[in-house]
Amino acid sequence: DAKTTQPNSMESNEEEPVHLPCNHSTISGTDYIHWYRQLPSQGPEYVIHGLTSNVNNRMASLAIAEDRKSSTLILHRATLRDAAVYYCMGDNYGQNFVFGPGTRLSVLP
């Protein structure tokens, strides 16, 4: 199982880029790296995932270290609606998802 560590909290100014780090030192070669975010009183929401290469979608970018021991979720321009708890997780072929402790992102206007 991929065990992950994340900073407890981070702060960003609105419309500035945000880099959210995650360490997953025990990740296996077949574990995908997923990122989800959770707003208050809601279930987690999928953000992005990848295996080895950097990934981009309409919400964010995912940068994966060459040794896959860490990854960074990049929000290019933070908005107030991006304030949430962000979780990284390891996924072994869609089974046995292991969430990290989560980073609470605050976005300042």
Add this chain to the structure above:
Amino acid sequence: DAGVTQSPTHLIKTRGQQVTLRCSPKSGHDTVSWYQQALGQGPQFIFQYYEEEERQRGNFPDRFSGHQFPNYSSELNVNALLLGDSALYLCASSLATQEQYFGPGTRLTVT
């Protein structure tokens, strides 16, 4: 298109009782996973169902059991409730191994 729905929204039970939580997956999804989320913590994986079989299980005791029906909906059963079972129970659906879509959860309080 309705997303993942869960019922009930809130539930209060007494220690030692049994509880059943229900989940309807997003249309077109065939895989359902259940998670337990204690206050202030990340979700913890309980188990996953695919083709009406439990495919994978996290580190939870046998008091936690589940079922998936032919229409892909699912139930989570917890027997002999303990105070520590109080949590938000999340259901997530997916199509095979693709990204998961989560429901709003069921808040279970055990007194």
